Amino acid sequence: MVGKSVDLKTFSAKDGLWVAFVVILAILPLIPAFSSNSFRLHVMILILLYASMAQAWNIIGGYCGQVSFGHSVFFGIGAYGAGMAVVTYGATPWPGIIVGMIMAAIVAVIISYPCFKLSGHYFAIATFAIVEIFNRGFLVWDWVGGALGLDYPIIKEGLVNLMWHQSKTGYYYSALVIFVIIFGTVRWLEGHRFGYYMRAVREGQETAESLGVNSAAVKLTAMALSAAMAALCGAFFAQYNLRVDPPMVMSLDTSMKFVLITILGGAGTMLGPLLGASVLIPLQEYTRAFWGGLGGGVDLIIFGVLIILMVVKQPDGMIGLIRDVGKWASNKRAEERN
Amino acid sequence: MSFRMSKGAFWATLAVFLVGVFCFGPGMGQTLAQEKVIKIGTLFPLTGPVATAGQRCQAAVQTAVEIINNKHPELKVPLADQEGILDGYKIVLVHADSQGKPDVGKAEAERLFNQEGVWALIGSYNSSVSKPASLVAERMKRIFMCGASSSAALTQRDMNFFFRLAPTDETESVEFVETLKWLNQKKKANIETIGLIYENSEFGKHAAGEAKKAASAAGLKVVADVPFSPGATNLNSEVQTLKNANPDAVLGALLGADYSLWIRTMKQMAWAPKIAISYCSGYQDPVIAKQLGPDADFFMGSTAYSPQFNVLMPAVGDVEKIFKTKTGGVPFDGDSIQEAVAMLVLAQAIQKAGVLDAEKVAETLHANTWDSPLSLGGKVAFAKGGQNSKAHSVVTQLQGGEYKRIFPEEMADTEIVFPIKPWNQR
Numbered sequence: 001m002v003g004k005s006v007d008l009k010t011f012s013a014k015d016g017l018w019v020a021f022v023v024i025l026a027i028l029p030l031i032p033a034f035s036s037n038s039f040r041l042h043v044m045i046l047i048l049l050y051a052s053m054a055q056a057w058n059i060i061g062g063y064c065g066q067v068s069f070g071h072s073v074f075f076g077i078g079a080y081g082a083g084m085a086v087v088t089y090g091a092t093p094w095p096g097i098i099v100g101m102i103m104a105a106i107v108a109v110i111i112s113y114p115c116f117k118l119s120g121h122y123f124a125i126a127t128f129a130i131v132e133i134f135n136r137g138f139l140v141w142d143w144v145g146g147a148l149g150l151d152y153p154i155i156k157e158g159l160v161n162l163m164w165h166q167s168k169t170g171y172y173y174s175a176l177v178i179f180v181i182i183f184g185t186v187r188w189l190e191g192h193r194f195g196y197y198m199r200a201v202r203e204g205q206e207t208a209e210s211l212g213v214n215s216a217a218v219k220l221t222a223m224a225l226s227a228a229m230a231a232l233c234g235a236f237f238a239q240y241n242l243r244v245d246p247p248m249v250m251s252l253d254t255s256m257k258f259v260l261i262t263i264l265g266g267a268g269t270m271l272g273p274l275l276g277a278s279v280l281i282p283l284q285e286y287t288r289a290f291w292g293g294l295g296g297g298v299d300l301i302i303f304g305v306l307i308i309l310m311v312v313k314q315p316d317g318m319i320g321l322i323r324d325v326g327k328w329a330s331n332k333r334a335e336e337r338n
Numbered sequence: 339m340s341f342r343m344s345k346g347a348f349w350a351t352l353a354v355f356l357v358g359v360f361c362f363g364p365g366m367g368q369t370l371a372q373e374k375v376i377k378i379g380t381l382f383p384l385t386g387p388v389a390t391a392g393q394r395c396q397a398a399v400q401t402a403v404e405i406i407n408n409k410h411p412e413l414k415v416p417l418a419d420q421e422g423i424l425d426g427y428k429i430v431l432v433h434a435d436s437q438g439k440p441d442v443g444k445a446e447a448e449r450l451f452n453q454e455g456v457w458a459l460i461g462s463y464n465s466s467v468s469k470p471a472s473l474v475a476e477r478m479k480r481i482f483m484c485g486a487s488s489s490a491a492l493t494q495r496d497m498n499f500f501f502r503l504a505p506t507d508e509t510e511s512v513e514f515v516e517t518l519k520w521l522n523q524k525k526k527a528n529i530e531t532i533g534l535i536y537e538n539s540e541f542g543k544h545a546a547g548e549a550k551k552a553a554s555a556a557g558l559k560v561v562a563d564v565p566f567s568p569g570a571t572n573l574n575s576e577v578q579t580l581k582n583a584n585p586d587a588v589l590g591a592l593l594g595a596d597y598s599l600w601i602r603t604m605k606q607m608a609w610a611p612k613i614a615i616s617y618c619s620g621y622q623d624p625v626i627a628k629q630l631g632p633d634a635d636f637f638m639g640s641t642a643y644s645p646q647f648n649v650l651m652p653a654v655g656d657v658e659k660i661f662k663t664k665t666g667g668v669p670f671d672g673d674s675i676q677e678a679v680a681m682l683v684l685a686q687a688i689q690k691a692g693v694l695d696a697e698k699v700a701e702t703l704h705a706n707t708w709d710s711p712l713s714l715g716g717k718v719a720f721a722k723g724g725q726n727s728k729a730h731s732v733v734t735q736l737q738g739g740e741y742k743r744i745f746p747e748e749m750a751d752t753e754i755v756f757p758i759k760p761w762n763q764r
Binding site: 037038039042136139140146147148149151152154165166237241242243245247248285288289292293294295297299300 | 380384385389392393396432433434435439440441442444445446448449452453466469470473476477491538539540542543544565567
């Protein structure tokens with residue numbers, strides 16, 4: 001077998017990033033074997049979950065350029081799908097997860113169709129309003145538990161019920177599977193014709209249409225796909241917390257997390273959501289663990305200050321930092337050659 | 339001289355910080371096997387809309403621990419005349435903030451048990467947080483003492499390690515309706531219709547459900563059912579709905595600042611029902627009562643404690659002095675005192691069980707009736723599911739800024755002012 005040698009001179013920062021990503025993917029399944037610390041595993045689960053959520057948002061927000069603040073609605077529909085399957089119907093969560101994903105995609109298409117007639121800030125404002133409508137609606141809808149929410153009973157642990165009591169390892173691998181599904185889909189989309197259509201719509205809707213791209217169909221399809229992925233994450237969130245109520249899942253707070261993580265990591269890039277979640281989630285969890293008990297929101301103040309500093313230092317997101325490092329390295333190489 | 343950190347240095351510092359906390363952060367080091375220490379976790383909303391109530395609950399547990407760990411012969415409270423329990427074990431508290439969010443509360447409960455190594459938990463004020471957090475404790479076969487969460491659903495789960503001190507919204511609803519019936523009989527009040535205003539949360543929704551049941555059983559008609567989002571900035575439409583329906587009595591489940599907003603909005607709209615009774619809520623918060631001043635007068639609610647109850651609970655006064663040093667002079671209220679009771683009863687049970695075995699201590703908690711001078715009625719006993727069967731509260735009315743006992747009659751110290759005085763006649 002003849003191997004192709006790597007030319008280090010042409011090895012860019014982007015290549016380095018991909019190598020790092022592949023190494024991380026290889027290491028991720030091994031983490032539970034090396035760490036019995038349940039808090040650390042909890043942080044890892046949240047990183048995988050929030051990276052997946054942000055990646056789901058990235059499909060419509062980053063690649064297609066439609067900034068939605070309404071993704072907590074789809075996240076919530078997924079959470080309620082799983083929750084109702086277990087709590088209301090006493091079944092396993094699996095049919096609920098499938099139904100939740102389909103319902104989220106349908107709802108996304110129904111509410112997006114009129115909203116896509118709006119552009120820019122107006123589209124974003126409309127999605128804000130949709131979260132409030134769904135939040136209030138679910139709070140008074142007794143069939144889905146209303147404000148009381150749905151509390152899971154303690155049932156047999158395992159993959160069938162997607163529930164584990166004694167260890168977080170099962171949850172960790174479930175989050176990893178979701179992470180691989182969503183990141184894999186986006187990676188596939190990046191190289192697919194549909195991915196190019198989305199980016200064309202983002203860069204200029206009229207231009208894309210002049211080249212024969214049906215922008216309305218592209219945006220609706222991207223939104224449906226993004227919503228279904230968000231619903232999958234919501235279902236896992238419900239299974240992990242064993243409770244669903246509207247403020248937990250269908251809130252502006254949750255919607256902001258979708259956006260914040262992606263923007264912080266780098267919108268419209270595949271690795272941005274993972275970078276954003278890898279920084280934001282440990283900061284959130286560890287500042288709370290260290291300083292939350294002091295009261296007075298010391299942890300939240302520190303968390304907020306760190307986010308401000310990060311945005312000031314790196315307005316392009318974490319991915320911008322990688323690009324800066326890449327530029328610095330190529331400049332250095334150029335200097336050495338001269 | 340100006341300090342300007344380069345971009346690279348900033349990110350390098352942040353990376354070192356993250357790696358540091360990940361490797362050496364919570365739970366990395368094993369809990370030091372200190373002798374004669376029992377770690378107890380507290381889980382309250384220290385930030386968010388009900389942060390002040392959560393902070394007072396935390397201070398109440400700290401007060402109880404101070405009494406348990408040190409000799410206080412001047413206090414007429416169990417365990418005050420000795421230092422520590424189980425021949426010298428001291429209690430060490432580990433605090434956590436639930437932010438009033440169920441998912442955060444659950445994660446913090448897991449961290450407290452698994453990483454901080456706490457032996458039991460006390461919390462969590464919000465019923466919606468107590469539910470998932472106590473489920474964590476139950477799965478780990480650890481004790482969860484719940485002072486103030488009032489949702490009756492909490493003790494309808496047949497849990498073995500969950501114990502709740504406060505009266506439930508179910509018993510309070512019955513008590514409120516009894517008060518209305520008493521007014522109809524004794525004062526010819528002619529109360530026939532009821533309005534409900536409640537926050538749309540586990541606490542509010544459950545309280546409203548119990549109120550409807552109790553009202554229906556008493557033949558009272560519910561003419562207004564008004565939920566609102568907690569942390570509201572405006573209650574105009576909610577109060578307008580009540581005003582239009584004009585019920586004789588209003589039952590309210592409003593926490594913290596929502597309660598004062600409700601009162602101020604009623605004043606703004608120049609409307610008040612004949613009588614308004616609130617569940618354990620903003621009504622019994624002494625700071626809110628003080629902020630509202632005369633506007634708070636003539637409204638009523640259930641109260642498990644106020645400084646005016648010292649005749650009934652003489653032991654509280656000296657304990658309250660310690661509590662006030664932690665709250666800047668704010669006295670106990672009906673919620674925070676329940677958290678102090680939760681800690682004291684747990685310590686008594688550990689002492690009686692004689693061993694740090696959660697199952698044995700839980701059995702002991704169930705099997706005995708506990709002396710509790712900080713409780714109205716003086717006793718605590720737990721029924722199956724963990725509800726304190728001796729939990730009492732009194733319906734009070736704020737008059738001149740003081741909580742006056744009104745019902746039951748045998749505990750009353752003042753005549754009720756009925757109906758509520760119109761705003762322009764105060």
